[in-house]
Amino acid sequence: MTAYWSIADTVRNIVSGEITATVLVETMLDRIGKLDDKLGAYLTIDKAGALGQAAAIDQKRKAGQPLGALVGVPISLKDNLVTKDLVTTAASKILDGWVPPYDATVVAKLRAAGAIILGKTNMDEFGMGSSTERSAYQPTKNPWDTARVPGGSSGGSAVAVAAGMCVGSLGTDTGGSIRQPAAFCGTVGLKPTYGRVSRWGVIAFASSLDQVGPITRTVADAAALLQVICGHDPRDATSLDTPVPSFREALGGDVKGLRIGIPAEYFGGDIDPQIRAAIERAVAALVERGADTVDINLPHTELALPAYYLVAPAEASSNLSRYDGIRYGKRVDATDLLEMYSKTRGAGFGPEVKRRIMLGTYALRSGYYDAYYRKAQQIRALIKKDFDKAFRFCDVVLTPTTPTAAFEIGAKATPFEMYLADIFTLSCNLAGLPGISVPCGLTDNNLPVGVQLLGKPLDEATLLRAGQVIESAVGLGDRRPPGAAS
């Protein structure tokens, strides 16, 4: 079925002429048209752009010109990735209708590889949230149970992928925003090592934590997208100038002798028993194929949440200063400058964004920097050290991606309850490590469960290899979300 083709199948079928890119894109657009009113994954659908790209690819193929690694693959992009001539809002009213004059590096790379951009996906405003309920435009529903959230902030991408409304998608992950929705929606989500993927053209939330990564239906698809978007970018001073390995070669390998670290701190009393059971099945699958488990400790884990909620809001309060109504985006006119600023920002930002701007502004106040931001950075260093030490005894760290499966829309009444939804994914960003969430079964309620693997810096390959073993043993296989039936 076209809607659930893998990247490899799509490319093969386009190259062989089994299907034209135009027909494929028309099929996908048709499916989006049928499903997305219900699911709300897309903020913008670029029908004309996608058909234009498809026609160009068909032309190229006819002319016998070289075709890229992702030729004809219909993808979606989280709406905080800047796309030339295509509205980009980060799901905020303050950027309502903003049409960027340039492409993010990852977008340019995808285009160059022949991928076709179907549209931009919904998210929590500026990435601030774990349920996509904080979008200024619309809610997004989990296709496994439309009364439940898809997770967030890259919820639109996860839903578009899970429901077959694109082949793959790019999200961003600041504290779990790729892995958590991937887990909730039964998809694969990978956050690369900090610096692996360029942030040029990624609308900043927290600069020292943000990273772009793939959300896909399979580990192999994640590897294929990652391959294209990785690499040094001179336009991002935090981008790493290190060689990118062949991720495809990492796939299909065995896990014999692979040491799986099981951190006690991630298996406390708060985990849903069904999640725990699914995770244990994933561990068992790895062990059955020759991996060893190692009990490890990550003693500063409980400090990750407070540290994250100082660092991320502090950087966000700074990054969001540019939305002042002067040069682009929303402006509310007023009689003087100060009033214009406060009215524009008051009307343009949603409540969660304002909360975090205030948190961050408070943390950076003169005289409080040492007590908050600096202290949080010191905790980051301790968390990083925990992992450095753990990786002397193991090759990957395995944890649940989330403490529970997808929760019901509106269930998290207070901001703090919502913040706890990311408890297992924050450390990875604070330490700058790569992390992947892979589906490892369903709960009794038919809700997906994700297992998280955290790797050594730059060792995405091992995550993909181990992830694929889990996928083939306890993954969802051909089970598709009921909400995706058209």
Place this chain on the structure above:
Amino acid sequence: MTTELERMLETWEPVIGLEIHVQLKTRSKAFSPSACEFGAPPNSLTDPLVLGLPGTLPVFNRAALELALRLGVATESQIRARSRFARKHYFYPDLPKGYQISQYDEPLCENGHIDIIADGAIKRVKLQRIHLEEDAGKNTHVGAVSHVDLNRAGVPLVEVVTSPELHSAGDAAELMRSLHRLVRWLDISEADMEKGQLRCDANVSVRIRGEDRLGTRTELKNINSFRFVQNAVENEILRQIRIVESGGRVTRETRLWDANLGQSASMRSKEEANDYRYFPDPDLPPLVVDGAMMGGILRSLPELPVARFERYQRAHGLSADDARLLVSERGLAEYFDALVAAHPGSSSGRTLANWMLTELLGALNAEGKSIEDSAMPPATLAALVELVQNGTISGKIGKEIFEESYKTGEAPLAIVDRRGVRQISDEHLLGEVVDRVVAANPKQAEGYRAGKDQLFGFFVGQVMKETQGRANPVVTSDLLRKRLGR
């Protein structure tokens, strides 16, 4: 007014510190590829980063580092091997990101000094720091409408902060002149104050002489000429002393200097001051200066103006005024050094300086040219001076030869020979002329012998007339004395 100030200064001691911004002359901006130029059409020198568009990232232009380091080394500052960029936050339409990239607690240079030449003596002024930052744009107000021009936004600057140890408006102005001369000398800035390439804020306070504690300071902004530095600081000293003498207290505030009115007005009080919420910019890695880079800077550093000022007096016996004039621009000093090098006599510095400052600069000034435009190379001027010094031509003829050589570029000796104006020093040859002149004027000879001293000049004049001015005046006088018998 001056007398009032003089009386006050017997009791009160002004304390002044300067914060000086210097635009560095790089081709492109500090963190993006747009060009740095003065006078381009508004907003023509912008790019996505300069406009503060979402998703853009700064990448530091290392050319600016090289220039800043030259100043750091020239002021014998301590250079930080790893300095950091920090964000300084405030909202203003000319600041597109809502923060300025600057340096805060880890600046590039600290504890340097600048030597100023005040009243012919050298005074050392300590520098607290020199740090790198980006310039803001420019707002202009037309009636009720404000326009923002971002051409200047992102131009690299160094901010030079002196210790509060200047004690007169004159010294403050002199420090500005010294820094102006130094940055031009080092070729790191055009430092044209009219174009805003060199700008100054002054912190001023007063205290009773002998007191250690500093008084309450005010910050004067918008001082954009050397004369205004003098005027604004003097005006502020007077204003503050008047306040404290009449029993009042100086308010901590920022004041704006109005050069047309010749007075300052309060801009904002301490309470209204911004909390800049500095924190290290997470988009920019630490700025690393390695040994090789420092070595290159040290090797390429020219001899500095104050060192040359001393050397010209010590080694060449120049007056302080001449030495000061020669070090006012690097081109003058370099011309002078080349002149000395091209001249065979080692003790002729004063004579060479005289010829250069009087004849050459006189001629250049008359044409509105600078020393760099001089068509007369140092070797030519040196050769001319040598012709005068070794008696080939007289000083008077020398000036005529200079004029012709300056105009035509012909070698001085060639002009001398063509014109046949070599000085006659031969005693035998001159003796014959003297004999003729004395014989032809018996009355005057008699008069002179009878005691009319003033007639000696008549005989010299007659000899000069006979020889078309070529007679060596010293030899002529000797011979005349002998012949006239006195």
